[in-house]
Amino acid sequence: MKVRLSYVALIPFLVFFMFPLYWMLITSFKTDTEITSLEGIPLIIQSKPTLAHYKKIFFEEKLPTWFKNSFIVTTLVTLITMSISISAAYALARMRFFGSQPLGIGIFLTYLVPPTLLFIPFYKVVGILGLLNTKWSLLIIYPTATVPFCTWILIGYFSAIPRQLDEAAFVDGASYFQMLTRVFLPVATPGLIAATMFAFTVSWANFLYPLAYIYRHDEQVLTAGIYTSLIKGDVYFWGELMAAALVASLPVVVVFAFLMDYYIAGLTKGTIK
């Protein structure tokens, strides 16, 4: 009885969450004539499904270039973020020094500073560095969004490692650095995965910064590229837009399909500790 009630309660949620994605999926396979037709049932693909929109975005639009740019930016930002965050989290979790605790919370709170507050002054900073209109501008901007939360997640994982473990390593003559590479990183691997996923998702999904700083199509990343280039005047190419949005979401979905549990554990550690 209780179980059946759960299923009934879940149906509206299921429809609510899935419908927009389903709509995106079927539109991407519909022919242009069917997309702009008022005949029949729009909730299903009625005529023969087509791959025309996918062909077009891959061969006639710059999607492959944006994909490459997104990939380069995301990979580099994730690497930068992880090196900075691991080092900071290790120090804040283990080396009790003056002001280390408020410092940890302070770093975390910077995570709450929203991009809408920063994009105008960042424009100036990016300009001073001569990085306007290049994807490299994102390399210095994104870490400000990823480092705080990744550090916070890692502090949680590092603090949970029993002190006996590093005390034993210390007695054996390990330096702080060796302790990090031989004890902390292997033991906190789930935390490293969660933090990496977080950095990856945030970098992949960011929209405001590339929209504000990059105007050349060759330098653009996926999110802003799809939005600025595939929308041409008053005629909307919904088939292409939906296909591109799906393709651009795919990498994140694939990563989560395999590693979702790590992310959830990290997210919860981050919010409840």
Added chain:
Amino acid sequence: MDAVGATEQDFGPPSLRKRLSSALENPTFLGFLFVAPAELLLLIFLAYPLLLGLWLGLTDTIVGREGHYIGLENYISLVHDASFWLTVFNTFLYTIVAVFLKLVLGVGLAVVLNRDFKGKGLMRAIVLLPWIIPTALSAICFWWLYDSTFSGISWTLIKLGLMDHRINFLGDAWNARFSLIAANIWRGVPFFTIGLLAGLQTINPDLYEAAEIDGAGSWARFRKITLPLLMPLLTVVTVFSTIWTFADFQLVWVITRGGPAGATHIFGTLSFQRAMSGGHFGEGAAISNFMLPILVACVLIAFIFLRKED
């Protein structure tokens, strides 16, 4: 990091090398060293821009030209600008309604998902989807879903007999506002649910059993056990969501661009429009800075709760 290799014993008189190596085993010094990259990054690319933003709000900077100090002129002209007050209204409406509904739906879904049933793992994955798909992209999807002619929602409602005409989702001010709120709820419920689900799992089931024996119904159990125990977590999650909703940009910009006729602008989009499309950096910065008091209040609440839990 190579310097760490220098910690091997060195039997000479105290040399620079030796002093350096002992410093490298000193937790305070080493601690600062390890935190330094993060601190520098946040100082240069977060603290400095924040201050720069405050300064720009007091200047008449336009794109490509240095501005001059003009005092509070930007703020004064905004206060006399009707479209700014509409933005203030929209931002609060958007935040209050969306956060409230995300909270209610998020808690409800978390309670349901906390039960044991077949397909729970799959359901959890589906719930997470709106949260992980890049918002700019799902927003494009909503934009199409809200099409005034071809929307699948309109079609379904008409066929179900609930409507007799197509909904003009984005052409009418109030429709557009609620369409945006719905998209925001779609995107934000997962954060509440996943966050709270973890909290629910830490509640001792014995508590519920004891309450059941005492004759407490399921609503009473929820109100007297679940809610109080979940309160700290609930506060943190709500504060986070409030900040993100209040300072949102992407959903609104992609779906309505602040339209129709500026009726759905929130702080983020109005600031972007004035600064990026219009080139008025000073004015744009001033609009963003209007968010600061609310954001600071939220951050303080988060800070207090996070410290309490330590």
